[in-house]
Amino acid sequence: xxxxxxxxxxxYFPFLGISxxxxxxxxxxxxxxxxxLKSISVHEDIVNIWVPxxxxxxxxxxxxxxxxRLLQLKTGSRDFLFFYTFAASIxxxxxxxxxxxxxxxxxxxxxxxxxxxxxxxxxxxxxYTLKSCFIDKAHGSAYASFDVSxxxxxxxxxxxxxxYPMLENAGHVMDSTCKAAIGFTWRKTIKNSLSDAxxxxxxxxxxxxxxxxxxxxxxxxxxxxxRVGNSADGDGLAEAFRRNEKYRNSQVSxxxxxxxxxxxxxxxxxxWIFYSFLIVHAxxxxxxxxxxxxxxxxxxxxxxxxxxxxDLKEFIGYFKPVKDYTITPILIFIxxxxxxxxxxxxxxxxxxxxxxxxxxxxxxxxxxxxxxxxRLLTAAFLHGGLLHLFMNMAFLIVAGTVLEPLLGxxxxxxxxxxxxxxxxxxxxxxxxxxxSVGASGAVFGLFGVLVVFAMAGITGPENSWEILFGTxxxxxxxxxxxxxTKGVDNAGHIGGLSAGIFIGVILxxxxxxxxxxxxxxxxxD
Numbered sequence: 001x002x003x004x005x006x007x008x009x010x011x012y013f014p015f016l017g018i019s020x021x022x023x024x025x026x027x028x029x030x031x032x033x034x035x036x037l038k039s040i041s042v043h044e045d046i047v048n049i050w051v052p053x054x055x056x057x058x059x060x061x062x063x064x065x066x067x068x069r070l071l072q073l074k075t076g077s078r079d080f081l082f083f084y085t086f087a088a089s090i091x092x093x094x095x096x097x098x099x100x101x102x103x104x105x106x107x108x109x110x111x112x113x114x115x116x117x118x119x120x121x122x123x124x125x126x127x128y129t130l131k132s133c134f135i136d137k138a139h140g141s142a143y144a145s146f147d148v149s150x151x152x153x154x155x156x157x158x159x160x161x162x163x164y165p166m167l168e169n170a171g172h173v174m175d176s177t178c179k180a181a182i183g184f185t186w187r188k189t190i191k192n193s194l195s196d197a198x199x200x201x202x203x204x205x206x207x208x209x210x211x212x213x214x215x216x217x218x219x220x221x222x223x224x225x226x227r228v229g230n231s232a233d234g235d236g237l238a239e240a241f242r243r244n245e246k247y248r249n250s251q252v253s254x255x256x257x258x259x260x261x262x263x264x265x266x267x268x269x270x271x272w273i274f275y276s277f278l279i280v281h282a283x284x285x286x287x288x289x290x291x292x293x294x295x296x297x298x299x300x301x302x303x304x305x306x307x308x309x310x311d312l313k314e315f316i317g318y319f320k321p322v323k324d325y326t327i328t329p330i331l332i333f334i335x336x337x338x339x340x341x342x343x344x345x346x347x348x349x350x351x352x353x354x355x356x357x358x359x360x361x362x363x364x365x366x367x368x369x370x371x372x373x374x375r376l377l378t379a380a381f382l383h384g385g386l387l388h389l390f391m392n393m394a395f396l397i398v399a400g401t402v403l404e405p406l407l408g409x410x411x412x413x414x415x416x417x418x419x420x421x422x423x424x425x426x427x428x429x430x431x432x433x434x435x436s437v438g439a440s441g442a443v444f445g446l447f448g449v450l451v452v453f454a455m456a457g458i459t460g461p462e463n464s465w466e467i468l469f470g471t472x473x474x475x476x477x478x479x480x481x482x483x484x485t486k487g488v489d490n491a492g493h494i495g496g497l498s499a500g501i502f503i504g505v506i507l508x509x510x511x512x513x514x515x516x517x518x519x520x521x522x523x524x525d
Contacts, residue, residue: 018063057089064088071288072292090280102272129225154192156194166180166181361382425495426498440492448502450471
C-alpha cells in the first residue's frame with residue numbers, strides 16, 4: 001500500500017494535473033484562434049486528431065518521463081520506458097481530441113434564412129435553416145480522387161465528391177452564378193493488388209451506387225445546412241464545384257444537408273469527453289500499478305536530486321547540431337519544415353495527395369520537361385505522409401552519424417544533394433510519367449557510400465564488418481520490400497544506391513583505413 005501511495009503521489013497525480021491543464025489550454029487556444037477568430041487556417045483533422053495525439057509528447061517528455069524512471073520498466077533485455085512514454089501521450093491526448101470535436105459543433109451558430117439568396121447579407125455561421133430552396137440537379141458536378149494506404153500500400157481508396165448548386169427558386173436556373181451548393185461524399189476501399197482494369201470496373205460500380213443513392217433522395221428536403229469545414233472532404237467538394245461548367249466562376253459556400261433535428265447535432269460528444277478521460281486515465285493507473293517501483297531511483301528522487309534520463313538526452317542529441325554532426329540534423333529539420341508547410345497548406349497529416357505534392361515540388365516528368373528542373377531536388381525534401389517521413393529520417397540519422405564525421409560538413413552535404421539529384425533523374429529515366437517524392441533515393445545512396453567505406457576499412461577495423469553486415473541487410477530488405485509493394489519508387493532507390501557506390505569508390509581512393517571516433521553528444525564532451 002505504501003508503494004501504491006508513492007506511485008499516486010509521485011507519478012499519477014502530477015500526470016493527472018498536467019493532463020487536465022493540457023485539455024483546458026489546448027481547447028481554449030483552439031476555440032479562440034481557430035474556431036472564433038479564424039486566424040489560423042488548418043485542416044480540422046490536424047487540429048482535432050493529430051496535434052492532440054502528438055503534441056502531448058512535449059509535456060510528457062519534459063515532466064512525465066523522468067518520473068516514469070521511478071518504475072522498474074526494464075526486464076532483461078526489454079525496456080518498456082518508450083512504450084510507457086508513448087502510452088502517456090495517447091492517454092493525455094485522447095480526451096483532448098474528443099473535446100475538439102465537441103467544440104466544433106457546440107460553438108457553431110445558427111442563422112435562419114428565407115432563401116439561399118440572403119446568405120451574404122448575414123455574418124458567416126456554421127449552421128443555416130431555409131424556408132425554401134431549389135436544387136439544380138441538372139447542373140451537378142463531380143470529382144474523384146484515389147490514394148493508397150496501409151503499411152504495405154495494400155489498400156486502394158476511391159473518393160467521390162458530388163455537389164449540386166442551390167438557388168432561390170427554379171426561376172434562377174438561367175443565371176450563371178450561385179451562392180451555395182450542397183455536397184455529398186463517398187469513400188470505398190478495395191485491394192491495391194487488383195489490375196487496372198479491375199479497379200476501373202470497381203470504380204464504375206461504386207459511381208453507379210452513389211448515383212443511385214442521389215436519385216433516391218429528395219435533395220431539397222432537410223432540417224438544416226451544416227457548413228463544410230476545412231478538411232480533405234472540403235477540398236474534394238471545392239474541386240468538384242470548380243469543375244462545374246455553368247457555375248464554376250461563382251464563389252460559393254458548400255454545405256451538407258442534414259435531415260436530423262438540430263437538437264441532435266452534438267450527439268453524445270459532451271459526455272464522451274468525461275467518459276474518455278475516465279477510461280484512459282483508469283487504464284493508465286492500472287499500467288502504473290502493474291509494475292514495481294525502483295528503490296534506487298525512488299531514493300534518488302526523494303532526496304531531491306531527480307532522475308537521470310540519458311536515453312532522452314541521447315535521442316535529442318540526434319537532432320542537435322554539434323561539431324562533427326551538423327548537416328544531418330539540418331537536413332532533418334528541412335524535411336520536417338517541408339512536411340509542416342505542406343500539412344498546414346491543406347495537405348494530409350498521414351497521407352498527402354498527389355496534387356498537393358506536385359504543387360510543392362514533386363518530381364513529375366511532364367513538368368520537369370517543361371523546364372522545372374528544380375523539382376529534381378525539392379522532391380527529395382517532400383514525403384507522402386508521416387510514416388514515409390519517419391522512416392526516411394530514421395535511416396538518415398543512421399547513415400549520417402557514421403558518414404558525416406568521416407566526410408566533413410561540406411563534402412557530406414554535396415554528396416547528399418548530388419545523390420538526391422541522381423536518384424530523381426534515374427526515376428524519370430526508368431518510369432513512364434509518374435510522381436515521386438522522398439529522401440529515400442539519397443539515403444540509399446548514403447548507404448551505398450557506407451558499403452564501400454566499410455569494405456575499405458575506412459569506418460575503422462574494429463567495426464567495419466558490423467557496419468557492412470547491417471548496411472547490406474538494410475539495403476536487401478528495403479529493395480525486396482519495394483519490389484513486393486506497389487507505389488514504391490524502386491528506380492530512385494536503385495539509382496541512388498548505384499550512384500552512392502560509385503561516389504563511395506571515388507571518395508575511398510585517397511583515404512587510408514582509420515579508426516572512427518563516433519560522435520558523442522554535447523553532454524559527454
